[in-house]
Amino acid sequence: MNAPIDMEVRAHADHHASLRLWLRLLSACTRIEDTIRQRLREQFGITLPRFDLMAQLEREADGLSMSELSRRMMVTGGNVTSIVDQLEKEQLVVRQMQATDRRSYTVRLTPAGRSAFAAMAQAHEGWVVELLAPLSARQQQQLHSLLGTLKSGTPTLSEEKS
Amino acid sequence: MNAPIDMEVRAHADHHASLRLWLRLLSACTRIEDTIRQRLREQFGITLPRFDLMAQLEREADGLSMSELSRRMMVTGGNVTSIVDQLEKEQLVVRQMQATDRRSYTVRLTPAGRSAFAAMAQAHEGWVVELLAPLSARQQQQLHSLLGTLKSGTPTLSEEKS
């Protein structure tokens, strides 16, 4: 048998399968993200980056510095300044001076911000549940596990490499 | 046993599982997309929307009208005009008059555009293969299948609803 040729054919087929998988992954993700983005705008007048920033703050009772927010959201500092400016104008977050380092601020949710975020987060979770509902709980577990492998880069032991 | 309460607990647990799944899905997708976007820019000086438009044209030897491009890319007409303007300036696509309807253009890849796209598409496919490599071929099939269920909204017959 022509093993090398077979392997090439197999490799090409696998490549196309990977590409199709990526297009499907991208399509599913974009569809869900666009739906969430649109509903956040229509129902709460907020954008996804602002929602994300509030979500970061909600998890940290002590607040976060601008640079830490920049790191976690993976955007540059200027953008964080702009987003925090907008949220502060709407009185959803506050900048507080730090005693120890006067260059740095701590950004926190205000009580109004915390309450507004709670309402948004609840609606958001409902949308996610709705949009993922075509998958059973067991299928969602499988998907979660597969995506974990993709993230970590470590193949599962129980799976041979094709 | 308190069946209703158990169901509520289960529902809450499922909700959180769905949310975690969505965050993981979004994270995986964004990471891959950002990598591809960056490499397209660095290695080919092109943006993802322009690459996508060329990909649409590559599949249609007869070219596409502006409105058809707008529909397929799910963006409004003004944006397509702007993207086609840029690609035409670089001589990667051409607008051709239609004999039948003088309001409408047909947009096609030029030979240079087709050749440039072939190189980009080959590199692109390689990146996708690389970025999905942590998953075995079998795992990729599973992921493809699960995402298909998510897309169609039709649960697989072999899976009960949890």
Added chain:
DNA sequence: TATTGTTATACTCTATAACTATA
């Protein structure tokens, strides 16, 4: 000197709406 954060600038993508030419 290095770091924190802001400001200024520029670019891409996006939507909306007014507009022209043609059907």
Added chain:
DNA sequence: TATAGTTATAGAGTATAACAATA
């Protein structure tokens, strides 16, 4: 009137780079 496409405008998000204040 309706449709195809363009133009103008505005807004969000992004990166880069120069800058001020502080460490």
